[in-house]
Structure formats: structure tokens, C-alpha cells
Amino acid sequence: MTGVNDDVPDGGRELLRVAGVTKSFPGVRALDGVDLSLRAGEVHVLLGENGAGKSTLIKMLSGAHRPDEGRILVDGQETAIHSAQDAERLGIATIHQEFNLVPGLTVAENLFLGRQPRTRLGLIDRRALHTRAAQLLRRVRLDVPVTVPVRELGIAQLQMVEIAKALSLDARVLIMDEPTAVLTSEEVGTLFGIVRELRASGTGVIFITHHLEEIAALGDRVTVLRDGRSVAEVPASTGENELIRLMVGRDIAEQYPRERPGAPGAPLLRVRGLTRGGAGKGPVFRDVGFEVRAGEVVGLAGLVGAGRTEVARALFGVDRYDAGTVEVDGAVLPPGDVQAAMRAGLGLVPEDRKAQGLVLDASLQDNLTLARLRRDTRAGLVDRGAQRRAAAEVAGRLKVRMSGLGQSARTLSGGNQQKIVIGKWLLAGTRLLILDEPTRGIDVGAKVEIYRLVNDLTAAGCAVLMISSDLPEVLGMSDRVLVMAQGRLVGELSGERATQDAVIELAVRPPDGTDGMNRTNSTDAGDRMQSAMEGSDVG
Amino acid sequence: MSAEAQAAVVRMPGNTPGQWFSKAVLRNGPLGGLAALVVVMAALSGDFLNGQNLLNVGVQASVTAILAFGVTFVIVSAGIDLSVGSVAALSATVVAWAAASGGLPVWLAVLLGLAVGAGAGLISGALVAYGRLPAFIATLAMLSVGRGLALVISGGSPVAVPSSVGRLGDTLGGWLPVPVLVMAAMGLIAALVLARTYTGRAMFAIGGNEEAARLSGIDVRRRKLVIYALSGLFAAVAGIVLAARLTSAQPQAAVGYELDAIAAVVIGGASLSGGSGKASGTLIGALILAVLRNGLNLLSVSAFWQQVATGLVIAVAVLLDTLRRRSAR
Numbered sequence: 001m002t003g004v005n006d007d008v009p010d011g012g013r014e015l016l017r018v019a020g021v022t023k024s025f026p027g028v029r030a031l032d033g034v035d036l037s038l039r040a041g042e043v044h045v046l047l048g049e050n051g052a053g054k055s056t057l058i059k060m061l062s063g064a065h066r067p068d069e070g071r072i073l074v075d076g077q078e079t080a081i082h083s084a085q086d087a088e089r090l091g092i093a094t095i096h097q098e099f100n101l102v103p104g105l106t107v108a109e110n111l112f113l114g115r116q117p118r119t120r121l122g123l124i125d126r127r128a129l130h131t132r133a134a135q136l137l138r139r140v141r142l143d144v145p146v147t148v149p150v151r152e153l154g155i156a157q158l159q160m161v162e163i164a165k166a167l168s169l170d171a172r173v174l175i176m177d178e179p180t181a182v183l184t185s186e187e188v189g190t191l192f193g194i195v196r197e198l199r200a201s202g203t204g205v206i207f208i209t210h211h212l213e214e215i216a217a218l219g220d221r222v223t224v225l226r227d228g229r230s231v232a233e234v235p236a237s238t239g240e241n242e243l244i245r246l247m248v249g250r251d252i253a254e255q256y257p258r259e260r261p262g263a264p265g266a267p268l269l270r271v272r273g274l275t276r277g278g279a280g281k282g283p284v285f286r287d288v289g290f291e292v293r294a295g296e297v298v299g300l301a302g303l304v305g306a307g308r309t310e311v312a313r314a315l316f317g318v319d320r321y322d323a324g325t326v327e328v329d330g331a332v333l334p335p336g337d338v339q340a341a342m343r344a345g346l347g348l349v350p351e352d353r354k355a356q357g358l359v360l361d362a363s364l365q366d367n368l369t370l371a372r373l374r375r376d377t378r379a380g381l382v383d384r385g386a387q388r389r390a391a392a393e394v395a396g397r398l399k400v401r402m403s404g405l406g407q408s409a410r411t412l413s414g415g416n417q418q419k420i421v422i423g424k425w426l427l428a429g430t431r432l433l434i435l436d437e438p439t440r441g442i443d444v445g446a447k448v449e450i451y452r453l454v455n456d457l458t459a460a461g462c463a464v465l466m467i468s469s470d471l472p473e474v475l476g477m478s479d480r481v482l483v484m485a486q487g488r489l490v491g492e493l494s495g496e497r498a499t500q501d502a503v504i505e506l507a508v509r510p511p512d513g514t515d516g517m518n519r520t521n522s523t524d525a526g527d528r529m530q531s532a533m534e535g536s537d538v539g
Numbered sequence: 540m541s542a543e544a545q546a547a548v549v550r551m552p553g554n555t556p557g558q559w560f561s562k563a564v565l566r567n568g569p570l571g572g573l574a575a576l577v578v579v580m581a582a583l584s585g586d587f588l589n590g591q592n593l594l595n596v597g598v599q600a601s602v603t604a605i606l607a608f609g610v611t612f613v614i615v616s617a618g619i620d621l622s623v624g625s626v627a628a629l630s631a632t633v634v635a636w637a638a639a640s641g642g643l644p645v646w647l648a649v650l651l652g653l654a655v656g657a658g659a660g661l662i663s664g665a666l667v668a669y670g671r672l673p674a675f676i677a678t679l680a681m682l683s684v685g686r687g688l689a690l691v692i693s694g695g696s697p698v699a700v701p702s703s704v705g706r707l708g709d710t711l712g713g714w715l716p717v718p719v720l721v722m723a724a725m726g727l728i729a730a731l732v733l734a735r736t737y738t739g740r741a742m743f744a745i746g747g748n749e750e751a752a753r754l755s756g757i758d759v760r761r762r763k764l765v766i767y768a769l770s771g772l773f774a775a776v777a778g779i780v781l782a783a784r785l786t787s788a789q790p791q792a793a794v795g796y797e798l799d800a801i802a803a804v805v806i807g808g809a810s811l812s813g814g815s816g817k818a819s820g821t822l823i824g825a826l827i828l829a830v831l832r833n834g835l836n837l838l839s840v841s842a843f844w845q846q847v848a849t850g851l852v853i854a855v856a857v858l859l860d861t862l863r864r865r866s867a868r
Contacts, residue, residue: 370752
């Protein structure tokens, strides 16, 4: 706010320098000679795929890890950051991806946790606490009472509280790890405004994001990490394709490499009149009917909450439904029976990889073979040898980056974890794979690998039903797109008619066919949808 | 931090015997703890390391270990079974009563006792899987019901077991105690179940992430029935072994044994939050408790102080195991 030049940070003095830092964990070299320099009044973007070393680097700057080799200089002075207290003393504040908030305490108490203003008697000075908290909330334009418990806030509001907390430290170096992942476009705008104010007042900001379009909008310089090395430092105006090339280490010819096969085969899955009543307020989904043919990728688009995941769970037998039928190869599946759905050749890659897809502390082998455990059991005993061979084969085919099949699933990066979940269904002999948000929080390179896998599956005569809130992805990978709104299937688009505008138009139109009434609002609602969709792209 | 701790262990293989010792314990977990305890007891008491006494330790560990093998299944699947002590007493009472008052052939009486144990587990399992009761509550109820039924059937007094069952408490060839053999057999069965059966592998998946297991086609509810039934079956075996040693089935026997069993499982390295556990660990846990009690008896430590020591050992064992895991990450 002191009127420092807004776009050229070159004049700023160097606040922080990381020189040749190396860090190894058992079996992995997480960082290998990383360099990074941050000037005062600069937004420095740290870019890299999941597992490239970004998190390790910022954990080092916030005192959670120590480097094996290399130096960290603050204001030109070599320092050691051994704890969060050291970082705070040096003026380095970090907003981590995982929230560090206490759910039962109020917003104000969370903002000043451990450093609450005291009265002369040593009691907490509630009035000062609330005044100062309210000031911070105004700064991040968060309109909630400071006395509300944090548990009652939504995820975007939590993120803003975290940002306010970091601001209250008056840090000279602010590290933000994917702060926009859970924000809507309006909130992202607010955040960018705050970051620009901080830059103008001379703060150095290290900003991590997977959204390439944010880089040119906010950043000054970009350091690209790949496989634990800093491979390039480029201006933020660098083109997106070049950034991707630097990040992945090769050109990604096409981001959505869908190879459309010839005419689709026989219908594999036929859903008719699927209906499930809700508790009180309208049905969860109603009269949903569609077909998926062998060799096809069918996209299922719609707003978050339109009932897409619920339909997927119902037809896989996880949840019950009140009416309708699910047929595979012409045979009706019994409702609410996962095993029957699996025997018929269905598989589900659920939306929450960690909570629903993986047994995190179990080995990769156990995770990969979980869905075929019954089939590997003979005379009461599980054939562990067959399981090991099958797991090794599929892990190799999917190019899972691991130290061995005994490694626990928890220690893999997001993209590799998702490969394990998909590999589980490949090993179970799945012919119709339901993918629910298959690339959420996965980096560009792993995304493309998953798309190629979808191609391989359909080329082999399998079919894929893909739910995704990432519109370019749904449109780029699907042969047909079904759109759901408020529990109803409101349209089907294919070929040239499948455009972002057309999908949004359908997704926000009232499903009872009374269009025209809300037509005028559709653009507005479309914007909201897009922000909701971007918002759901959790990193 | 964790990585450095491990690196340090690898880089410097022990400067002083003390450091070497603590690192060996840290690295090898429960087995290291048992070895350390044996060394200490042997040093303090000349009678400890004598063959006959070691076999005594085995006999003393047997009932706890057999109970604990069954509880391992439940704990690996992220459940808990508080009823095993009561179910053991109930099963033993049923065997003795059926053979004495009921006049059934002994083999049938034993089968009936085993069926009662498995049935009690099945009921707990149904309450957990289909009634959605927390395992703690369901098995707490079974703890009370099982004990009550044992008292009802026996009228509150001990019932003599048939002599052929009593032989389970004897020694073979004049030296090998049968309870130790039964413990070894049940341990092997438990290890086989955990490592090689569908239900065993499902235990780890359910305990690690029940939702992921369900979405991968594991029939979670039916598996839980089997898991609790297995726990009840192992409890029945333990109850019969205990009755054989005492030559009578006592309705008030095995009170509080469920806590020893849970302690053995946890000392053996299983996590109460599920997803991990081993039969060998559980055996070591039961042996640690038995060595401690036996050693303290030899040293004429009062029973009151023994309870204090047992509590400390449980806390230290699990603390060491937590440290070991953290440094292995």
C-alpha cells in the first residue's frame, strides 16, 4: 500500500534464498539440489507435479523438515529453521493445505490460538480478541461472526480463516500451498486482491497452485520443480504449454488424448427409471435412464449435488433405490448388492480416493488385489503367490512409481494412488468402470496417463462411465455426455453439440421442462456453476 | 525427524552396551521386549531359566494367549471383544454340565461347549454388524449375559469336568504340558487365518478402511459375524483348557481375562484402531505378561505390586512400539 511498483519486482531486495538444498527419505530423494530465490514485493509461483518436491520444500521453510545438504539464507544470512517457532521468528508464515484449526473453538480463538491478548490479571481479554479478529476478517472479506465455532464454517471459509491467521503474524515471507484449491472464483478474486496488497507492501509470497491460468494473473516469477530438482526459473508470463512442458519434462501433445473408436458395440449397461426418494426435500434422483455400450466413454456432467455420485453408487449396489432397474448384458442386477454388481463386471472408482478407494496403511499388493480376494481363494485359502504376480503385473502396466509392492498406499502421490484404485478394478476383470472424479487433485502428467488408460480399456471392448466436474475433461474424454440437474437426467450431448455452454445450459435449467422462465438467469447461474466446478477441483 | 532417527540407528550400530540394548529393543519391537524381560528375570532370579519353570510360564500364558488369538481377529478388524472371559467360563460350564448332569458323551459335550462359544460370538457379531451397536457395547452386554448364564447353569458352584477333558491339563511324557500344545496349535491356526484365509485378509481391509473394503466387494457384515464367532470359539477353547487345569468348570473363572487378552494383543504390536496385528505378536504379548508374573512370583513380589508392574509394562511396551513405528516411517 506504499505505492511500490506493482509489476516489476526486480527492484526488491532478496528476502530468502534456498541454495542447493537436498533432502532424502528412506527410499526416495525428495529434493535434489533445489535453488529458489524470493525478493521483497514478489509473488513467486512454485510449480510442479504432485510428488515433485513442493511440499517437502515448504515444510523445510516452515521448520518441519531439515535439509540434508544445502543452505537457507534469510536476508543474506545463513540460518537453520528447526521448528515452527524458528520460522515465525524469521518472519516466515505458511498456509498449509491441511487446515490447522480447532473445530470446537471460535473463529477469534483460532485466529489468536496460543497468543491471545491478555488482561492485566492474565485472563484472556475477550474484547481485544474480538476486535482484532473482526479486523482480520474484514481484511479477507469474510462475513462471519468471530464468535462462531470453526466447525460450523464451510471449506472456503476455513481457508479464509487460515489466510487471516497467517496475515495476523505480519510475516515478511508468506507461503501459500494451493490456497485456491477450495475457493470459488469470487473468493479467488478476493484472495488475489489480498496477495496484491501484500506484494505492494513488500511482502514476499511463495504461491503454489495447480491452476496454470492463475500464474500469469498473479505471479511475477515461476520456479518449476521436477523430480525433486529445480529445473527452471521463468517469468510468470510464460505460456501455459511451455510451463506444462517444463513441469512434465516432455510435450503433452494433447491434454485429452481421447482416441474415439469406431461404432460402439452392444449395450453393456442399461439403466431404466432409477428413482430414489429423499428424506423430505425432493428425490435424490428420479427416473434416470441411459445406456452405456461396449467401447464407449459416457460422461456424466452436472453441478455438484445434482445426484451423479448417488446414481453411480446406486447402480454399483452401494446404496439402495426405490424404483427402476439396472441391467448388465440384459440381466437385471439385484439392488443393493455390490458383489452381484462386481460379478456382472462393474467397478467403481469412488470420488474420495483416500476415504473410499484405498486402505491407506495396507500394502499396495493388498490394495490391488482387494476386489479379487474372493476369486483368489481356493479351498478356503488365499493364493498369495497368484496375488503377488497379478499385482506386480498390473503395477508395471500402470507404471506405478513405488519402491515395492509392500509399500503402504499412504506414501504414494495422489496420481499413483489413483492408479492403484484403477488397477484394483483391472485385476477384478471389470468390463464397465465407473470413474467418479478420477483426476481430482492429480497433476497434469498423471491425468494424461489415466486418460490413456481409459483409451486402452475402451479399445479392449470395456466401457467407462465418467463423472467429472472438470468440464474440459468431460468434454475432451467422453463420446457422449449426459447432463444431470436436481436428480434428473436433463439431456444428452454428443459430437459438435457437446460444448461447455451447452452442458452448463442444461445443468442449470429447471429439470421439469418449464424452460423459458429461468432462461434469463442461466448465464448468471452458469457462472456460478463454473465457479462451483472450479471450486470442487480440490488439490 | 522420523527419517533422521532411523538414519541414526543405521549409521551408528551402538556405542555402549546400553545404547545397543535399547536400539535392539526398538528395532525388534515386542520380541526385543520379551528378550529383555527374560534377561532381567534370569539375572534377578536363579530359578527363572530352569526348564521346568519355563514350561510353567508357557502353561500360565496358555489361557491368555488362546483368548488373545481370538481377540486379535476382532482388533485387526477395528473392533473390540470384552466378552471373552465370560464366554470362556460359560463354554467350560456348558461342557462340564452337559457331561455330568446331561449325561452326554464327552466329545459331544465338548462340541456343544465350542458351539456355545461360537454362538455367543455370533450374537455379538450380529449386534455389531446388523444392529449397528458399537462393539464395545455389544460385547460388554455379552460379558454380562455370558457370566450370568454360566452362574445360572452351574447354580453358582464349580462343576467337575469329565476326566478325559481333565487330561487337557496334564503333561505328555511327564514333561510337555498339554495347554502349551493347545496354545501352539491355536496360534498356528490364528496365523493361518490371518495370513491366508479370505476372512483373515478381509479383517485387515475392514480394520484399515471399512468403506473401501465394502466398495471393493468385501461382504463386511457377514465377515464381522465370522470374526466375532471366531473370537467366541477361541474363548471356548481357552475356557476348556482353563477348566482342565483346574479340574472343574468354575462359573467365576476367567474374570477380567478379557483385559489381559486385549493387553497381549496390543503389546504384540496391533493397533486398536485396526488394520494391523499378528498372531506371533500376540503370542509374544501373552508371554511377556506371563514372564512378568512368573518372575515377580519367584522374586516374592506381592500380588498387589505385581498389578502395578503389569500396568507399567503394558504402558511401556505400547510406548516403545509407538516409537518404533514412528522411526520406521
